[in-house]
Amino acid sequence: MARPLLEVTDLRKQYQARAGMLAALHGRTRSVPAVDGVSFGLSEHETLGLVGESGCGKTTIGRIVLGVTPASSGRVVFDGHEITALRPRALRPLRKQMQMIFQDLDAALNPRMRVRDILREAITLHHRLEQTEVARRTSELLDQVNLKSAKLASFPHELSGGEKRRVGIARVLAVGARFIVADEPTSALDVSIQAQIVNLLRDLQTRLGLSYLFISHDLEVVELVSHRVAVMYLGRIVEIGPAERVARASRHPYTSILWSSLVEKRSDEVARNGAAAWGVFDFERPGQGCRFAPRCPVYEAAGRPAICTDPTSEPTLRDVGDGQSVACHFPLAR
Amino acid sequence: MRRYRESTGEVAERSERSRWRAATLTDRAAIGYGLLVVGLVAVSYVLGAVGWLPDDPSRMDMARLNAPPGAGHLLGTDFLGRDILSRLIVGIQAYFLPGLLAVAISLALGITGAPAIASIIAGKIQFLRQKSFIEAAHVLGLPTRVIVAKHILWYNCAPLLIIQATLGMGEAILVETSLSYLGFGVQEPTASWGNMVQAGANYFFHGKFWPSTAPALAILGTILGFHLLGDGLNRLLEPKSAS
Amino acid sequence: MTRPPLLEIQDLRTYFYSRAKEAFIRSVDGVSLAIAPGETLGVVGESGSGKSVTALSILGLVGGNPGVITGAVHFAGGNGASGPRNLLADLERYVSLTKHDGRIVAVAKDEPGWRAHVERALARVRGKQIAMIFQNPKSSLNPFVTVGQQISEAVRLHTGVTHASEAKERALGWLERVRMDSPRLRFDQYPDGLSGGMCQRAMIAMALASEPSLLIADEPTTGLDATIQSRIVALLAELKSEFGVTTLLITHDIRVVSRLADTVAVMYGATVMEHGPARDVLAPGVEPKHPYTSALLASLPSTQTNGRRHAVDGRLPVIRGEVVDTMNVPRGCRFHARCDRITDAIRARCMGEEPALATVAAGHRMRCHLHPGEARGG
Incomplete structure (x- = not known):
């Protein structure tokens, strides 16, 4: 694989849990670790799948990696920039390169804006462009995500789920991102549309050389799109390795x-x-x-x-061969 | 029995009906009436400003004090024999600047602190902040000031501001009228609806009801108009489904 | 099917009206289904297929404008041996339809009258003879009442038990039967303290506590974690063999249906496309199959014999286009624009004429011009 694009080292995040009224009077707050010492790397053109049950911290990791949520401790280095040390303002130029696809289909879409304006905003965000250039780029994006140009005049509520997802992807591409955190990108979609979006994401990776951190609880989709898979349990990675090995020859x-x-x-x-x-x-x-x-x-x-x-x-992650690591005292035999 | 009828033609090619056509009959009537009032007020303002009036509002006709409506004086005359219609039209002048000013100030303050509008906008912002598209805009790399100005205020609060401005106008008329009626507002001989009601009220029980009733009805109709317009616009521009 | 059905839905239509588009949203558009006693009928479909609205229509839980407009729901449940009765009886007295060119173009409905009528007719059925479990168990339980109290209440409301202590014993029994761990502890807990899986178990216990003739499970596993999903499915399978509750299982997840259902109905675009024994409809390699069903099965990642290879150098087979818009149901077959089996010989028919739900094998019906079968009589 190519050089590492993203490196996450010993990442931790604690949330202050709302304790009972009595505890609040005593001034005691509970802190619940959502992410508890997570390290992994992601190469260019690679897809790393992050799976686990709800509450295991996978979404939190995605948000910390993009600098949306601050980490409690640990380091996230993206392409030589230490995200965890940057102030929000300093992060903005990096947004050109790293983006997020949200689980919520409506996330990218201001309900009062037409698709055309949503895309124009993203296109012109980091680059000053002529009107004709904006139009050219818009139609290029529509082409890339297989969306009809008739949809440009639509408001989000007039779009189907699959179309909303495509607009969301186009918007992320519009700023020129090459690393994308995809947070449950298919879970809100119909079965027949899920396959279309999975194919689209894979095509875009091939064509544009994208890297994905693919967060999902859908094991089958993750296994299908990921090169490597990390399995999380209660804030820690318990197993990481090539997708096929994790799925078919699990050690944890x-x-x-x-x-x-x-x-x-x-x-x-x-x-x-x-x-x-x-x-x-x-x-x-x-x-x-x-x-x-x-x-x-x-x-x-x-x-x-x-x-x-x-x-x-x-137990901490240790190498068990074939690029697979597992955090278990008694890993399963092959 | 309630009837639902599908219109003919391809649904896909049919663009969404305008909000106006989709609105209920009552909303349309309310907005229509409100617009009529706003139009009348605007025309009257211009007429008053250029002095294009049925009669001179300050000319006293001692021969016809408190004359009933009729030829010559369409709405009659007041206790000094002045033409009521002309004074009503000129009276609008008293509202306009203070009215607009009040609305402008409350709008400006609305974002920082004035209670009514501010709390509405703040509520809206609170509501929108939970919406993920604001976070998505943040992740996209939009500066916070752009998110607030464009995504929150312009796209999602502009209708709210228009509605509030309309309601605020009605509010301003009411305040000015009350002040003038109590004698704190516009002073005689300058005409204002408030002091016209006040002056006319002295003769009300002598059977001369028109000098106070005409401005009172004008006030009622105008404030009602502004409120109906604001209310109708509220339902038209802020449909529940859009939230 | 030799046994008379417990529930038979005939030509159910539930429409909604969009003022903005001056058009009907045909959420349920001529659905006919039947469930034999003791059987689990799995209804699968994507969003907009009308599967959930069908269930809500049976229980009179859809709102007006215009709501249910045609159909009959014959239900043979309850203790009376009086035979099936139509839950939507007298619907035609409240609705008048105007048709043009075979389509309903105008509806007039006395909704308040119909509501009152349906509330009277269904008061003793809803919750007692037909119980329902919902997709989001947490929000379907009352957060201010303990789990145990809610189940006891269902026991007292719908069975002959009046004694509080006996109701509590029964409720505890149900919590044990749905394999709730430490049921006595959970009995006194509020829903907030339970995980999603436990809440769903509590919901199932509550639904079963009224000893219904028919259980409607609307997306019972959606939104739960994979391991929990699999446990809930296992529980439903156990309860099925243990109590033989007749179940209408509604889900978008074909895997859940294939694990639980005896009979499967595949819905698309507000109507039933295929209806038959699970082994015929869902088993791979069994023909005949509706083109939509087979495309749906093919687009699942799990059915890829070698998922990884597909991911690296191939693509998932997809059904092209978008799910049908129920506001703009196409003429002809609802699936024709996405179908890849249309041949030139039948194209005109697929585009112009809606196929009937025809019997292609014993107990197996299909809506497809490729499998005309014999038109269903009666």
Whole structure:
């Protein structure tokens, strides 16, 4: 792969949770770690898929990487610029290069603006252009996202879901972005439209050499579009590696459970599988070792080994070969 | 029984009906009446300014004090025999500058602190801030001042400001009238609707009701007009679906 | 099907009116479906296919302007052995239609009258004989009442149980039956304290607590995490084998339907395109198939035999174009503009004439000129 475009090192983000009234009187606030020591890299022309269940911190990472949400600690370096150290004003020139596709289809679209004006705004944002040049660029963008020019006069509420998504993508391309954080770009779309958008994103990557941080809970789509996949559980990456290996040869028990939940089973096998009580990791009791242990079938099967709940030995990512890394004391065999 | 009828022709090629056509009959009537009033007020203002009046508003006709409406004096005369219609038209002058000024000031203050409009705009901003398109505009790289001026104020609050201005105009007329009626506003012999009502009220119970009733009806009709216009525009420009 | 259906929907139409476009939004446009007792009917469709509005129409939960305008819903549930009754009886007294060229172009409806009528007719059916679970369990539960109280209330409202303590025991029983972990603890919790999956379990418990004849599950897994989704589907499968509740399952997720449904109805553009046994409709390689159904199955990433290879050097097969606009339903087959199986021989028919829902095999009906079958009688 080409040189690294994005490097994330030991990223952390704590949110101050709203505590009860009594705790507020005592002046105590709880802090809940949304992202808890995450490191990864992204090369040019690469897609890194970020998967995990809701609340695992994947969206927060996307927002920190773009400098929308400040990090509590850690470093994000994009193309030599340390995002985490820049003030919002200094970030603005970088917006030309890094952009976001929002889960919400309406995110990019001011309800009172026509598609033409939405695109014009993005085109002229970082470049002063002649009217004819703006028109040329507009039609080029429409072409790139397969949108009919008749839609230019439409207001957002007159567009279908797929069209809204295309306008959102065109808008991101309009500023000239080459790195795009795609936050659940297909989850709000119909099945038949999802495939169109997945293809579109892949085509654009080939044609324009884009890099994606592809955040999604849809494992199948992630597996399909990503070169590498990182699996998150409660704020940490538990496994990262080439998409095919993570999906088909998972080494972390959680990854394996995630992907096996896709396998179509008519029986109640799945229910029996996880009949072990699915406890919930408690952030307020620090240092319980591996945070997946309370839900982990391997932990149960191995007779609850002490190391898994040893507060001093929370597993960290280690290389298990073939570009795959896993944070587990007892990684699954191949 | 409520009837719903589909119009003919291809729906796809049919552009969305204008908001005016989609509005209900009551809204259309309200706006129509409001526009009529605004038009009348504007015409009267011009007529008053250039002095193109049925009669001289300050000429006293001692032979015809409190004369009833009729030929010569369309709305009759007041206690000094002055032509009421002419005085009504000239009276508009008293509103215009103070009225516009009040609206302009409240608009300017509205963004920083004056209670009514400010709280409406602030509410709208609060509402829009949760909308993701504002965040998306931020991520796109738009400076904050552009986001506030263009995306929030211009695109989403402009109708609100027009509506508020219209309602504010009605408000201003009411305030001026009250002041003049109490004797604090425009002073005799200069005509204003407020002091005309006040002066005419002295003769009301002597059977001479027109000197006060004519300006009172003018006030009622005008304020009603501005309010109906503001209200109608509110429903026309700020439909629930757009929020 | 030999057993008489528990629920039979015939030619249901639910329209809404857009003042701005002076046009009808044909949300449900001639839907006919049937569910046999004990069976799970999976209704799949994309947005705008009319699947949810169909369910809401059955329960009289759609608002006016103009709302339900034609159709019959024959329901044989409840304890009376009086045979099926039409939940939409006397609809025609409140509605008059004007047709032009085979299409409904004007509707007059006495909506207040119809509302009052439907409320009377459905008061004893809704929640008791037909229970419903919704997509967003958290917002469907009352946040100010404990989970246990809400289920007990359903027990007391819809079954003969009047004693508070007995209702509580029953409610606890239901929480156990939906595999809620530590049910006694959850009983006294407020919905806010429960995760999405637990809320959905509570909703299911509440729906089952009234011992309904028919359960309508509207997108029961949408919005839940993958592992939780899979658990909820497993739970629904267990409950199905345990209690044999007749279920109308509405979802956009073909995988959920394929795991739960005995019969499948594929909806597109406000009408039913294909309706038949799950093994015929959804199993790959089984013909005949409606072009829309097969295109839908093909565009799923999971059906790619080798997903990675497709991602690197190929593309996902797609259905071109956009989902049909129910305000502007095309003439002819609703799918013709997106269909890749149209041949020159039938093109004119596909574009000009809407195919009928015809029987192509036992219990298998299809709306496609390629599979004319034998026109369905009655």
